[in-house]
Amino acid sequence: MVMENGIAAGALAMGGAAQAQGKEINGMVINAAANATNSANAVSEENKESAAALNEATSAYEAETGDERAMSQDTHFPHGISHDAFVLQYVQPGLVGLIDGTVSSLAPIFAAAMSSSPRTAFLVGMATALGAGVSMGWSEALSDTGKTTGRGSAIVRGVITGGMTTIGGVFHTLPFLIPSLRLSLLIALIVVAIELFVIAWIRYHFLHVPMKNSLLVVTLGGAIVLAIGMLLGVS
Secondary structure: OHHHHHHHHHHHHHHHHHHHHHHHHHHHHHHHHHHHHHHHHHHHHHHHHHHHHHHHHHHHHHHHHHHHHHHHOOOOOHHHOOHHHHHHHHHHHHHHHHHHHHHHOHHHHHHHHHHOOHHHHHHHHHHHHHHHHHHHHHHHHHHOOOOOOOOOOHHHHHHHHHHHHHHHHHOOOHHHHOOOHHHHHHHHHHHHHHHHHHHHHHHHHHHOOOHHHHHHHHHHHHHHHHHHHHHHHHO
16 A cells, blocks of 8 residues: 555656646747747848838939939930930030130141231131131031931031031131230130130030039140140240
8 A cells, every 4th residue: 555655656746747847848949939939020120121221222223213214315405306316416516526626726826826916817717717617527427427326417417516616716716806916815815715614514514524624624635735836836
């Protein structure tokens, strides 16, 4: 009887230990599940933040590209052509002519003024402007039909280039109608400065070249040609 009671007590003790161990295991399982849930929630929050950042970046990119497309498809230009086509077919030919007419004519005009008289400088300047206008217009029209490059009508580009070349050379020639050499030179230099600023602004506005850099490059080119003309004029 005593033995049976001992066996029963041992069995109860073992059962209690097993029950305690089971509770401990259940607690560990519950803790592991809680940790897994917390980790999943953290990952979910990170995914939400990443998705939000991605959506924000995508929206910014779409807005930027949309602005670029809107700019390139601006219908305020002639015949509803795009911004890029307008620059290619009209601005670039005109800019080439204006630069050539303004810069290339400086040397002969100022050389003639320094070595002779304002009237001689005026005649040289007009001859240079008109001759260069015809030459540049002819060259532009004959050098590219526009069919392969997509630069538009050769005749239109030739007229634009030739006309702007003549304009670029005529404006700083007109001051030499003044008989006084010193005054005509001063006014001509002011006109040249204005012309160079206009060239720099066109490059800034249509070609998106920084204004400071554009002014520096354009002024440097004009100064070199002007110095050549003056050095030849006083030699």
